Amino acid sequence: MASRLGHLLYWVASWIAVIMIAGGMVVWLYFSRPNYDPLGLLIVGFGIIVWLAGRAIRHRLAGR
Incomplete structure (x- = not known):
């Protein structure tokens, strides 16, 4: 479950970063x-x- 949350937060942060x-x-x-x-x-x-x-966040939660 934490792995999925890590990936989701990573993609949200990536889209925010692209917009910024x-x-x-x-x-x-x-x-x-x-x-x-x-x-x-x-x-x-x-x-x-x-x-x-x-x-x-992705590294911490998803273990990558």
Whole structure:
């Protein structure tokens, strides 16, 4: 049961990370043209952290 929960949480975290990374790239490339505000890069960084947290949860619960 814990293995299935680990996989589910990993996929949820992966989708959240994809949305955050894509959204962060859009914010960085299109909405911060004059001075290249680092907000988009910050969002991308948090997306990577969410993805890594999902992998850690899967590793812990699923034993991979």
